[in-house]
Amino acid sequence: MLFYQLFEPQSSTYTYLIADLKTKEAAIIDPVWETVDRDLKLISELGLYLMYILETHIHADHITGASEIRKNTMARTAVSALAEIDCADILLVDGQVLELGEKRIKAISTPGHTNACMSFLFEGMLFTGDSLLIRGTGRTDFQEGSASKLYESITQKLFTLPDDIQVYPAHDYHGISSTTIALEKELNPRIGKNRSKEDFQKIMDELQLAVPKKMHIALPANNVCGKSEVVKSMIESNLLGYKFTSSMAGGR
Template identity: 45%
Template sequence: MVVAPFTPISLRAAAGGGSLLFRQLFDAQTGTFTYLLGDVSSRQAVIIDSVFERHGRDLALLRELGLELVASLDTHAHADHVTGSWLLHEATGCAIGLAAAAKAKNVTMPLQHGDRLSFGVRWLEVRSTPGHTNSCLSFVLDDQSMAFSGDALLVRGCGRCDFQQGNPHTLWASITQQLFSLPDSCLLYPGHDYEGRTVSSVVEEKAFNSRLGGMATERDFVGHMESMKLPHPHRIAEALPGNMRSGKPMDQGVTSPAANPCWAPLQRSYAGLPELPPAWVASHRDGLTLLDVRSAEEYGGPDGRVADSLLIPLPELEGRISELPVNQPVVVVCHSGSRSALATQQLLKAGLSQVANLHGGLARWADEGYPLQGVAST
């Protein structure tokens, strides 16, 4: 899935490597972090620990940034949320990567310690870090500047060891031998956090982790972990079976938690706005109400307008919603898609369900060759 080029905002560059695009995403319902890493030169990307209910968000971000997803990776078979890997595979054709030891269904890339996962000229090293579960993996960036530790090592904590073949002795060895062997400067990105902590580093966790940092020994760590009395994750009965299918729903009719309404092939932007491209709107023009929310001067000005579109300027929209036809979906337009985005949000809040923004506005409509009335001659 590749769209028009873009200029990345945040880049990291490794010595001898390509520029890296990096995004940290968050699911507040489960405290889960999802990570997107992309090689700017090739536009290939991987995603780590996706969440089923955030599929629409993740797909929109990939589309907007123009990235081709080559793999959806999970650090382990989660007990607190269902992975979005199968949905991403269905949408993009990407590989599904999980530890071979998990023995989950629908995995197309069973992972072992020492594997290398390439995306463009960048790559991740797979490190086996069991102990929270027997199939936990951590992913280390090629230059060892970043590592994604899943639930093995959290910020000032670590994953529990009391189910899914967890073992505190094993987890101690995983953290001290596989993660604490990384450079002190290596940034550690956890699978979860519930206190707003987004990142740590090897040197910080060696010094300050309350369970195994400072002067703590393996005996101290095991004693701490064996004394914890934690309730099971409240979604474990749903999450574990779902993740053993790589997130594939039991109901074969389910394709996405953000499935499009039947009236149009909506795409949601990363901001969550339903959008439609000019091509689809033009070919279905007779069955739609095109609502132009520019000023009256712009509507009659040299930029032109779509024939038979309804003019209600944005400042007047809230008080004139009743003027919209009730028997047709509404596509909102303005010059660039900015004001119409706000208008779309207002209409959705007012209870209209069949509403979408014209992606790119009238500027894109004209660029793609669709007719406008009243355009000034050049």
């Protein structure tokens, strides 16, 4: 098995590259527009055959690199069917299994942060997107968010997995790269120690979080899988407010 954890600093986003070393078939999880060149270079250097581009949800804080990576590889894009977008090649349902060489990726529906959140289980590793974070959880105040649904997703699905499962979220803002199911059941201040649903909902209701800075451009871009023509139009209109690498801004 091959595993890489990659980081995009502007949005504190983790992108993950996983593969079956025997067949060299690979998948990338939550790629970011700004780091597409880095990701494609790594895939090429390792001699991998990218089969899937997996999205844990429709992101509000960064633009996906899915469309650009898809153009440059044989990979198919995959997102929850509940996202209700037309650009994805595979619309995932709860429990669906994707074959990756001789290994398997299991999609687990974990709504709450958004209605279309998916976590992915692969070889003892759980990629939780924004559903379960390290000592935290995703917010539930927009994109059909629901504290009640998120509580059920974490306690009834994720926390029922083996304690030694390694947890890899889509973000971390404190310099920690991973956790385990056991640690989050014990130490997560929002939902650990068998916290009640009522207490969790109260905590989430009282959060006072700023709107993601890129939400106004990330959501429309991600609803078309980060289609390069749409993103480049935003760049030309100076709607993004930050710079991309020259190759991305100028096209391929």
